[in-house]
Structure formats: C-alpha cells, structure tokens
Amino acid sequence: MTDAPPTLPSVTTPSAVLERTFGYSAFRGQQADIIDRVVSGGDALVLMPTGGGKSLCYQIPALVREGTGVVVSPLIALMQDQVDALGAVGVRAAFLNSTQDGQQRRDVEQAFLSGELDLLYLAPERLRVESTAALLDRGRISLFAIDEAHCVSQWGHDFRPDYLGLSMLHERWPDVPRIALTATATPATHREIAQRLDLGSAEHFVSSFDRPNIQYRIEPKTEPKQQLLKLLTTEHRGDAGIVYCLSRKSVEQTAQFLVDNGIPALPYHAGLDSGTRARHQSRFLREDGIVMVATIAFGMGIDKPDVRFVAHLDLPKSVEGYYQETGRAGRDGLPSTAWLAYGLQDVVQQRRMIQESDGDEAHRRRLQQHLDAMLALCETVECRRVQLLAYFGQASEPCGNCDTCLTPAESWDGTIPAQKLLSTVVRLWRERHQRFGAGHLIDILLGKRTPRVIEQNHVELKTFGIGTELSEQEWRDAVRQLLAQGLLAVASDGYGTLVLTEASASVLDGSRQVRLRRDPVKQTTRAMRTTGVDLPSDAQGLFERLRAWRADTARAQGVPAYVVFGDSTLRGIAVTRPSSLEELGTISGVGAKKLEVYGDAVLEVVGQSAVTAA
Numbered sequence: 277m278t279d280a281p282p283t284l285p286s287v288t289t290p291s292a293v294l295e296r297t298f299g300y301s302a303f304r305g306q307q308a309d310i311i312d313r314v315v316s317g318g319d320a321l322v323l324m325p326t327g328g329g330k331s332l333c334y335q336i337p338a339l340v341r342e343g344t345g346v347v348v349s350p351l352i353a354l355m356q357d358q359v360d361a362l363g364a365v366g367v368r369a370a371f372l373n374s375t376q377d378g379q380q381r382r383d384v385e386q387a388f389l390s391g392e393l394d395l396l397y398l399a400p401e402r403l404r405v406e407s408t409a410a411l412l413d414r415g416r417i418s419l420f421a422i423d424e425a426h427c428v429s430q431w432g433h434d435f436r437p438d439y440l441g442l443s444m445l446h447e448r449w450p451d452v453p454r455i456a457l458t459a460t461a462t463p464a465t466h467r468e469i470a471q472r473l474d475l476g477s478a479e480h481f482v483s484s485f486d487r488p489n490i491q492y493r494i495e496p497k498t499e500p501k502q503q504l505l506k507l508l509t510t511e512h513r514g515d516a517g518i519v520y521c522l523s524r525k526s527v528e529q530t531a532q533f534l535v536d537n538g539i540p541a542l543p544y545h546a547g548l549d550s551g552t553r554a555r556h557q558s559r560f561l562r563e564d565g566i567v568m569v570a571t572i573a574f575g576m577g578i579d580k581p582d583v584r585f586v587a588h589l590d591l592p593k594s595v596e597g598y599y600q601e602t603g604r605a606g607r608d609g610l611p612s613t614a615w616l617a618y619g620l621q622d623v624v625q626q627r628r629m630i631q632e633s634d635g636d637e638a639h640r641r642r643l644q645q646h647l648d649a650m651l652a653l654c655e656t657v658e659c660r661r662v663q664l665l666a667y668f669g670q671a672s673e674p675c676g677n678c679d680t681c682l683t684p685a686e687s688w689d690g691t692i693p694a695q696k697l698l699s700t701v702v703r704l705w706r707e708r709h710q711r712f713g714a715g716h717l718i719d720i721l722l723g724k725r726t727p728r729v730i731e732q733n734h735v736e737l738k739t740f741g742i743g744t745e746l747s748e749q750e751w752r753d754a755v756r757q758l759l760a761q762g763l764l765a766v767a768s769d770g771y772g773t774l775v776l777t778e779a780s781a782s783v784l785d786g787s788r789q790v791r792l793r794r795d796p797v798k799q800t801t802r803a804m805r806t807t808g809v810d811l812p813s814d815a816q817g818l819f820e821r822l823r824a825w826r827a828d829t830a831r832a833q834g835v836p837a838y839v840v841f842g843d844s845t846l847r848g849i850a851v852t853r854p855s856s857l858e859e860l861g862t863i864s865g866v867g868a869k870k871l872e873v874y875g876d877a878v879l880e881v882v883g884q885s886a887v888t889a890a
C-alpha cells in the first residue's frame with residue numbers, strides 16, 4: 277500500500293472510471309458487457325487472450341460496487357507490482373501473502389475492515405485458513421475475481437491443488453458475484469473450470485484467442501545460438517524479450533553467450549537461489565531492453581506489456597504451453613515475434629523423456645498426445661495461426677502474419693525416401709538384430725564409409741548408398757517428420773535408436789503416401805525495427821527522450837517502467853506533442869492521477885524537445 281490512500285473523486289459508472297482513473301476512452305471487445313454483468317451482481321467466466329484487458333474486467337466493477345474486490349491469484353511474487361500499478365492510478369489496493377510480516381498483515385486487515393480498500397489480492401492457499409475467511413466475513417466484499425482460473429484444471433499444465441478449494445467461495449458467500457478469468461483454455465479446460473469452480477449460473481464470455489500482433493515463426497534448428505543472435509541483432513536490438521530453453525545448463529550457456537555478444541541477458545531457472553531469481557525478475561521488469569533466458573519456471577503472470585519477442589530454443593511439450601509462453605509477447609498490442617527453432621534432436625529427446633517419465637500408461641499417453649499436437653504445428657505447411665486457433669476450438673482464415681503465410685512452405689512426396697529409410701530399419705533388425713539412431717541410418721543411406729559403417733559391415737546392406745538423392749540435412753528433416761507423423765518411433769532403450777510403428781507397414785507396402793514439408797530456403801524475417809517502430813522520424817527522438825525520462829522516474833520510485841507509462845502511451849505523447857495538461861490528459865493511458873503526478877514533468881520533456889528541434 278502507498279502511505280496515504282489517495283481519495284478518488286466519486287465516480288460511479290464504469291465508463292467514467294475507465295476514463296478518469298485509467299485514462300482510456302473506450303472499452304475493448306467484451307469488456308463493457310463483462311463489467312455490466314459483474315456490476316449487476318452476476319457471475320462471469322471470461323476467456324480472453326493475454327493482453328486482451330482482463331484486469332479491468334474485475335478492477336472496474338470493484339471500483340463501482342460497494343466494498344472491496346477480492347482477487348485470488350497464484351502469483352505471489354507479482355502482487356507487489358500489481359498493487360503498485362494500481363496505486364499509480366489512484367486505486368487503493370493491497371495484498372495478503374506469506375511475504376509479509378505480522379505488522380504489515382495487520383495493517384492490511386485493518387484497512388480492509390475500515391472499508392479503505394478497493395482491491396485485496398490473496399493467494400488461493402490463504403482462503404483455506406479459517407482466520408482469513410473469518411476476516412472476509414467481517415468486511416464488505418464487492419466481488420471475487422479468480423485469476424488464472426485454468427489452474428483448477430487437472431488436464432492443463434498449471435494445475436494448483438489449492439484452486440480446487442475455491443468452490444467454497446460460492447458456498448460461504450452466495451450473494452457475492454464471482455468472475456473467473458483465464459487466457460488459456462481448450463474447450464475441455466473451459467468446461468472443467470465452469471464445473472470445478474461451481475460456476476453453473478455464470479455467463480460465459482469467450483473472446484477470440486487470436487493475438488494478431490504476434491508473428492509466429494518456426495524454423496529448422498541448425499546452429500541455435502547463432503540463429504538466436506541473428507534474430508536479436510537484426511530484428512530486436514534493444515528490445516526486451518524472453519528466451520526459453522529446456523535445461524538449466526542451456527539457460528546458463530545461452531545467457532552467457534548473449535552477454536558475450538553484447539546483449540544484456542540474465543538467466544532464470546529453478547536451480548538459482550530465490551534471491552537471485554527475484555533480482556533477475558525484478559531487473560527484467562524494471563529496466564528496458566533486458567533479455568531473460570529461462571526455463572519454463574519463468575513467466576506465469578508476468579504482465580510486462582512491452583516484451584517484444586519470445587524465442588524457444590527447444591521444443592515446448594504442448595501447444596497450450598507454447599501458446600501461453602509466446603503469449604507473453606506484445607501485451608501492449610504492438611508488433612512482436614514468437615520464434616521457435618526446432619530439429620530432429622528435439623523430437624528424439626522428447627519422445628525419450630516421455631518413455632522415461634514417471635506415472636502410468638495413461639499419463640504417458642497424455643504427454644504423447646500433447647507432443648503430437650505440438651509436432652503437427654511445427655510440421656504444418658498451412659498457416660500456423662489457423663492451426664493454433666483450431667487447437668483452441670476456433671476457426672479462422674490464413675493470417676498473413678506467420679512464416680508459412682509470408683514464405684509458403686511446399687510439401688513434397690516423400691514416400692520413396694521414407695520407404696528406403698524404413699526398410700533400412702527393418703533389415704538391420706531382421707537380419708542382424710540391430711538398432712541405430714538417425715545419424716548412422718543416414719550414413720548408410722548416403723553410402724558413407726564411416727569407421728562404424730565399416731566395423732559393422734553395413735556396406736553389405738542392400739540399402740547401403742541408395743539414398744544419395746537427398747542431402748544429409750534433407751534426410752534429417754525427413755527423419756524428424758517421420759517421427760512427428762508417428763511413422764517411426766524412438767525405442768525405449770534410452771539410446772535414441774529408431775524402430776518401426778504399426779503405421780510404418782502401410783508405408784512399406786505402398787498403401788500410404790507420405791507428404792513431407794520442404795522448409796523454405798529463405799527464412800522469414802522482418803525489417804529491423806525498434807520499439808519506436810513506425811513513428812514519424814521527428815517523433816522518434818522525443819520518444820527516446822520520454823523513455824529515458826521514464827527509466828529515471830521508475831528507478832527513483834522503485835517501480836517497473838511500465839507502471840509509469842506504457843510504450844503506447846509514450847508513443848501517443850511523442851506523436852501529439854501536447855503543450856498543456858489538458859491536452860496531455862486526452863492521450864490514451866493518461867488518467868487523472870498520472871496527470872497530476874507526472875503531467876508537468878512530461879510537458880517539460882516535450883517542451884525541451886521543441887527547443888532542441890528548433
């Protein structure tokens with residue numbers, strides 16, 4: 277909480293709050309309907325993509341209705357930033373979680389009981405404690421917001437057992453409206469949320485999951501670090517972004533590699549102590565242009581709006597995970613990139629990890645299904661976005677902003693090469709009881725007399741040297757795709773050797789045709805851009821000065837830069853060059869409180885720039 281709770285002028289309608297408090301002129305998408313529903317006391321289940329504007333859907337009803345809005349969120353580490361961001365627009369918010377000492381907690385409880393809080397953030401496990409529930413009983417609750425509602429789903433990838441207890445909200449406080457929100461839900465997860473949270477009478481608001489400002493690109497992995505460096509230096513210099521790697525070791529190595537190449541990068545994984553993790557997260561949020569190299573332990577609930585790219589150096593385990601991770605790019609609606617490098621080794625490794633995973637057969641089958649959907653996305657020759665949205669139950673048209681739309685990939689008839697490869701696998705097994713990995717199989721097909729080929733006397737095999745029509749890389753692409761299509765499998769011997777599947781027979785006997793994707797020679801890139809993208813050149817300089825001012829201000833106040841103003845607001849200022857507080861107040865993102873606190877300083881930066889320009 278900020279020291280003296282600022283007093284808000286009495287504003288009562290949702291659109292008045294939107295304009296005065298948040299500085300926005302119009303609701304987006306379904307916001308107005310959702311807010312009306314909750315303001316009038318009804319329950320709501322909201323599926324809206326990241327960056328769609330979910331927060332206002334409960335914040336505004338909490339400001340309009342009497343009492344305190346109670347927000348259940350699993351993201352303890354981010355509560356401070358959320359509360360700071362609300363404080364910056366004059367909303368009275370606080371949280372109760374395990375990071376506080378007794379006195380801090382008592383202060384918040386007191387503020388709640390005296391009706392001085394508009395919003396109170398709680399971790400779900402708090403609600404299991406009777407004393408917390410008793411506290412809520414003694415105050416006045418305007419609504420319950422259940423954020424990250426997909427955490428209640430056991431099928432999903434973020435399951436939190438404490439979420440199962442949240443059906444108690446309705447039992448204990450039947451008259452308080454509830455709004456559950458998530459950015460990630462397949463149709464099955466959607467149903468599960470409604471059922472487990474006991475939202476039988478809730479109205480469902482399902483927005484399009486599309487994130488049109490994100491450009492999706494998936495390219496073959498050859499030299500991953502160099503490919504990443506190229507992406508960062510040619511398209512994203514100076515931008516904030518996240519790079520995901522599978523292992524702690526590759527996180528460390530990649531972060532070091534970027535630093536060695538002059539890019540401010542920080543590592544983040546569960547092996548770092550919590551102090552280091554918190555420090556790195558805080559620098560990522562607070563400073564401009566930091567690249568976070570992380571395992572998937574990083575990112576849930578990070579609502580930094582100006583993440584310009586999300587890069588994956590390893591294959592994600594599911595489409596849900598991939599969509600959620602890439603969704604952290606471009607919350608502010610400005611152009612952003614989701615980039616993934618993917619290769620044969622990824623498929624072999626993931627198939628192996630599934631075989632070696634704990635859990636029963638059903639669990640492994642589920643992991644397998646998740647992986648298959650992810651592989652299908654990687655290997656498609658159709659629009660990536662069409663495929664992604666279809667996965668979430670939504671039909672769409674080719675998007676024009678993904679790699680396959682921008683640089684179409686061809687498909688070709690790979691039946692004969694597939695037969696050559698599969699029959700090599702068959703012969704080795706039938707004639708010699710041997711199994712090998714992709715590398716050796718390809719050596720045989722290419723007729724390479726490697727020491728191993730000679731030692732094993734594989735020159736004698738009938739398929740030796742029959743595959744010279746493809747290059748080594750083309751063979752690797754083919755093997756990867758056969759694995760992805762389930763026409764070849766990784767043996768469970770832990771060595772990554774390859775075996776046939778039931779479906780292989782139909783290829784060998786010629787009854788099934790194999791279509792393979794030919795990766796375009798020229799990879800999709802876009803022109804070098806910076807955060808000032810598309811700004812007229814005379815606004816560019818002012819934008820940079822405003823960013824510098826914002827960095828200083830944020831540092832002095834100990835808050836993330838975006839809490840001061842988002843990039844899109846700074847762009848608005850740079851383009852309109854307001855000369856009065858009144859004019860400044862009309863720019864999107866400038867509400868009453870920010871105008872009061874930052875208005876003069878911003879006008880000064882604009883004024884100085886007019887002098888320099890003259």
Ligand code: ADP
Binds near residue numbers: 325579608864
């Ligand atoms: P989500 O939680 O759905 O990911 P947020 O609530 O963080 O999205 O909103 C994303 C961004 O869009 C924020 O910077 C927010 O201030 C902005 N925003 C939300 N609603 C509006 C609106 N009606 N007009 C302008 N900007 C908005």
Ligand code: ZN
Binds near residue numbers: 674677679
């Ligand atoms: Zn597309």
